[in-house]
Amino acid sequence: MTGADLVFQLYGTKKTESAPQVLKAGKLTAQLAGGNLRAITYDGVEILRAISYLVRDRDWGTYDPALSILAVTETETGFTVAYNARCQGPDDTFLDIVASIEGTAGGTLTFRAEARSATGFETNRCGFCILHPIVGVAGTPVTVEHVDGTVEDTQLPDLIDPWQPFKDMRAITHMALPGVSVECRMDGDTFEMEDQRNWSDASYKTYVRPLALPWPYRIPANEPVSQQITLTITDSRPASGNRPASGGNGPIISLTPGTVTGTMPAIGLLITPEEAKASLTALQRPDAPKAQDLLFHFDPAAGHDISAFIDFAALAAIHNGTTTLEIAVPCQRPLDAEMQEIAARMRAAGFAPDAIMVCPSVDRQSTPPGSQWPDCPPLEDVYAAAAKAFPGVRLGGGMLSYFTELNRKRVPGENLAFISHCTNPIVHAADDISVMQTLEALPFITRSVRAIYGDKPYRLGPSTIPMRQNPYGSRTMDNPDGGRIPMANRDPRHNARFAAAFAAGYAASVLDAGLETLTLSALTGPFGLYAGKGEPVSEGGQRPLHAIVKGLAEMAGQRWQAVTSSKPGKVLAFQVGAPSGHAVWVVNLTAEELSVDTGQLGMPSAWARLAPFEITCIVA
Structure with a gap:
């Protein structure tokens, strides 16, 4: 089987997604894909799911801008990214974007963008979206600074909020792990947050331009729209550093019986x-x-x-x-x-x-x-x-x-x-x-x-x-x-x-x-x-x-019984009773080959090898 044939079996298309470029600055890492950042981590822990500059059309479809003049520079102390992009709209309209990103080993990340259209440009939204993860973060305390300077100590919703939990935002700070706080500051416009779990997105989304304002709206010709996101990480742990638990970072993913x-x-x-x-x-x-x-x-x-x-x-x-x-x-x-x-x-x-x-x-x-x-x-x-x-x-x-x-x-x-x-x-x-x-x-x-x-x-x-x-x-x-x-x-x-x-x-x-x-x-x-x-x-x-x-x-x-995975983002499983014993369904959610240890589930073999996106049923 050729590589293209395998890709088709996995995705139904021979078109593959470009692998993101991993950028590092000390303990800070981020993946660069399509001019945006995702999987932003500090000391191995995800602190933000994404920072993206997005432009939406009148049906809330997302433009796929054409990037040009992309330049990435990496040094021992950080990285910089710069690029231009263009969104082609209807009726020969277009929007040009100039963006820059800088990350430092000191724990700061800055993403700037300026949009300008020579023709005028209709959009439902034009600007930054910041995604906070939900696993381990939902229901935890945060501090929100509003555009009028007031500060609110509150928490991210646990149950899904139908409306915006926070409005008129200038900054939000959360604890990524004990002793490490992350402030996300948003300049250039008024931001608000929605609970994206409503749509089954695995994130809280902070976005630009309040929804109470009219949309679609038109960016006037030759009028710049400038915004900046600044991420500041404060690590107050002792200098020796207590690294977070690995959470199952080893090569074999363990499966253990749950109680539900x-x-x-x-x-x-x-x-x-x-x-x-x-x-x-x-x-x-x-x-x-x-x-x-x-x-x-x-x-x-x-x-x-x-x-x-x-x-x-x-x-x-x-x-x-x-x-x-x-x-x-x-x-x-x-x-x-x-x-x-x-x-x-x-x-x-x-x-x-x-x-x-x-x-x-x-x-x-x-x-x-x-x-x-x-x-x-x-x-x-x-x-x-x-x-x-x-x-x-x-x-x-x-x-x-x-x-x-x-x-x-x-x-x-x-x-x-x-x-x-x-x-x-x-x-x-x-x-x-x-x-x-x-x-x-x-x-x-x-x-x-x-x-x-x-x-x-x-x-x-x-x-x-x-x-x-x-x-x-x-x-x-x-x-x-x-x-x-x-x-x-x-x-x-x-x-x-x-x-x-x-x-x-x-x-x-x-x-x-x-x-x-x-x-x-x-x-x-x-x-x-x-x-x-x-x-x-x-x-x-x-x-x-x-x-x-x-x-x-x-x-x-x-009857089913829960199974706990040491890497639930990669492997999920559950047990089901069967006339001759019980069966375990194990699902590989990734395009990687993975090894799972089923020994604690009473399976006949201690571990199994899963092909990309494989679903296997192991019967005891």
Whole structure:
């Protein structure tokens, strides 16, 4: 197998991401990629996830600026970086950026940028974004200095904050490890922070230009926009230096039994009207996963009509599990009239789902801070009309979009049979590392849902790498070239081992939420387990994701036990009871070959070698 063939198997594309350049200044290190910094560490501990200079378009898509005149200088005492960049906008407009970065062994890091447009330039946001990590940082004390000079001693949110935890920011200081504080100072504009865990990003994001200000806005021609980020690290530890614990930095990753147990969730599969006929064929294949639930999507505003219900009825007739219908309710006419019309079409088609989840269509669109809530009937009335139209059917609610919208518009759950929402890992960033890092945020999301809704039955998904709808703009992004782009309705990694590892890691990350149902894919189409024509993924057209969803469906209802990984950012695992003993699912989340020690789990061999993005099941 050639190197290009392996890359294709791993990512679904032969295009690879450029390896970042590692910059060092004493105990300070940072990775330089695309003109931005990520994985900023001090003495081996991550102090910031990223400092990036970003420009967003009117749909919150991120420009990919063309860099030029890049110069990197490294010395024994630090490093400097300088570059120019250009963003090409619509209608022959463009934005030029001049940036410089300096890091010193004394523990300072400075990132300056000036943007200027000769044409004028429309944008939703232009400036710095700073990402604080969440693992080990969530809920810890911070000091926030505001633009008026006042200082606030507070803490980063533990449960996910629906709005901005901090506004009017000039600086924020946190403890990276005992005796080491990190101040991040932001000059040139007013900054505020949002809790990016809402979108399953593994970070708190501090960004420029408050959302309460209008957007999109226009940068006037020939008017400079200058900003600067200054990172100051204060190390007050004794000179001898107590280095942080390695946290499992050795070559072998250890797996140890955890104390949390539960029941594996039912597995669902998404069925859309557009893919219903292809899904019917796929469901009759001998290798089709024995999923417990089929989740049918219905949206009258998208032109879905009785023909969709006829196709749904044919699928339900050969399915041995339960069926759920999710409805994007138009809310444009009297609710009773809309609901009764949908119910009549269902009856006429002979389609009778076991459960129905309703959500006003308008609630799929995000309402950012400072924006006016769109017109929508009270949710109590929406649910009452649904209960009247579909008597005797389990009625669920929540959001057809993401946790962000559920957290900001908390639905009245008292009379609902279950709560549901989705997640998507490419809302803000689509590089390989950022996508996998979203798994870190999932336990925070499910714990926040449980804090709001208690032990209410909880369904999660469909959650896939490609985005099925964009609550933050007018559309999802087309991706004809198979790139790694945010908010794309197709993603090459869905065809590859990357998606299989992501799905297995996803399941491992949400097990302790006590989910009723987990939906990670469709049967066919861009979110499907089976590839279409011209997509050479495997014999029989199975995407690698197929084996994961099929395996999870076979384990539904079994008891699971948590497994602790010494490197959870690289390997996740969980144990499942089996008739002949127990099995351990181990997931490599990286493109590296890794060794794991399973000796403490009672496995027959003390360690296993994992190939890139490999998922292995070890049976004792």
